[in-house]
Amino acid sequence: MKLSRRSALRLAGAATLSTAMAPAVTGCGPVTAPALSFGAGWLSNLTAMLAADLLIENGGDWHEELVGVWASWYDGALEARREQADQGYPYYSKSIYGAALPPAAMFRCAKDAGEWDPRMDRLIVLVDGGAQRVVFEAWAWQALTLFTHQMTTGKEGDDLAAYQTLCNAALTPSGVEPNTSRTDSGRAELLSYKARSGSVEMVRSTDGEGKQHVQVTAFGIPTGNGSPTVRSFELPEETAPLLPA
Numbered sequence: 001m002k003l004s005r006r007s008a009l010r011l012a013g014a015a016t017l018s019t020a021m022a023p024a025v026t027g028c029g030p031v032t033a034p035a036l037s038f039g040a041g042w043l044s045n046l047t048a049m050l051a052a053d054l055l056i057e058n059g060g061d062w063h064e065e066l067v068g069v070w071a072s073w074y075d076g077a078l079e080a081r082r083e084q085a086d087q088g089y090p091y092y093s094k095s096i097y098g099a100a101l102p103p104a105a106m107f108r109c110a111k112d113a114g115e116w117d118p119r120m121d122r123l124i125v126l127v128d129g130g131a132q133r134v135v136f137e138a139w140a141w142q143a144l145t146l147f148t149h150q151m152t153t154g155k156e157g158d159d160l161a162a163y164q165t166l167c168n169a170a171l172t173p174s175g176v177e178p179n180t181s182r183t184d185s186g187r188a189e190l191l192s193y194k195a196r197s198g199s200v201e202m203v204r205s206t207d208g209e210g211k212q213h214v215q216v217t218a219f220g221i222p223t224g225n226g227s228p229t230v231r232s233f234e235l236p237e238e239t240a241p242l243l244p245a
Contacts, residue, residue, distance in 0.1 A: 036149050038118040038142060038239040043108050046123075046141065047097040049148045050172060051164035052106065070098065073105055076130020084109040084135075089122055102174035102196040105130065118142070118239040125173045134173040134193050138241035139204045143214035144171060146233045151221075169197040170220030186243050195220050198228070212240045 037045075081092055089109035097106045105126040110116055123136040123144075136144065148171060152163045178193035187206040192199060198220030206212050212235045221229040235241070 036146065038145070038236065040116045042118060042121070042141070042145065043093060043095065043097065043106070043123065046145045046148065047099075047106060049145070049152050049164065050099060050168045051161070052097045052099040052168070052172075070105065073126060073130035076126050076133070077105065077107070080124050080126060080130075080133050081109075084122065084124065092124075099168055099172050102169065102172055103127070103129070104172050104174065119241050127173050128175045132175065132177050134178045136191070137189075138239075139189070139212060139214060139235060140191050140202055142235055142239065142241075143202055143204075143216050143233055146214075147171070147216045147218070147231050150231065166221060170195050170218050171200060172196070206243065210243075211235075211237070 077096075084090070084092070089111055091110045091113050093108045095107065098104065099106075107124055108116075109122045109124060111120055119138055121138055121141075123141040125134045125136065127133065148167050151167050152160060155163050172195055173193050174196040176194045178191055180189070180191050182189045189204045190202070192201045194200075195218075198218070200219070201215075201217040203215045204212060205214075213232060214235060215230065215232045217228050217230045219228040223229055
């Protein structure tokens with residue numbers, strides 16, 4: 001499907017109306033996405049696929065670097081760092097990536113100094129001028145990466161830019177706190193949040209063999225019949241998040 005940048009922007013702005021009438025999608029089978037590495041550069045890879053703008057890279061104090069229109073985000077970023085430290089994630093990336101539309105700033109947190117572990121890393125997305133945030137556990141950002149990779153892979157030039165615009169508006173959190181829930185066993189989990197052009201629902205489940213599957217529903221990317229786009233992924237075993245003990 002050929003998608004122009006103007007069409008992507010039109011979809012991003014109109015998706016909320018179209019998804020109000022969108023029926024639920026069932027019976028969506030697993031998707032085999034092209035090979036994708038979840039190495040140390042997973043944050044930069046994800047933001048590149050979303051065409052986010054780089055704010056800081058490798059150094060500098062956040063208070064000094066978050067200047068201009070982003071200066072007001074510092075207090076929110078500091079509060080988010082403290083919150084993550086209290087939860088056992090005291091180490092954060094010095095690189096912060098920002099998306100201009102919708103306005104959001106992203107960084108990652110880890111448990112161990114200098115040891116980025118894709119099974120445990122968290123993605124923190126600041127919204128609403130830094131006043132609110134969405135925390136993506138490892139399973140959630142991995143699924144988000146797989147979804148975005150599948151939507152943009154094989155695209156070039158204006159076609160790629162159009163899909164990046166669509167994914168940015170439909171997947172990047174925008175202005176509200178998320179809803180999360182988890183079973184007592186930890187074998188199933190839900191994360192839902194609002195994006196600029198519609199909501200996103202992510203559901204993780206664990207099968208009898210311990211393999212983890214995630215279904216992503218993006219209401220801001222309607223299909224031809226007006227239904228939301230739904231994709232299901234099996235997380236790679238070498239990077240799949242660890243279940244709670």
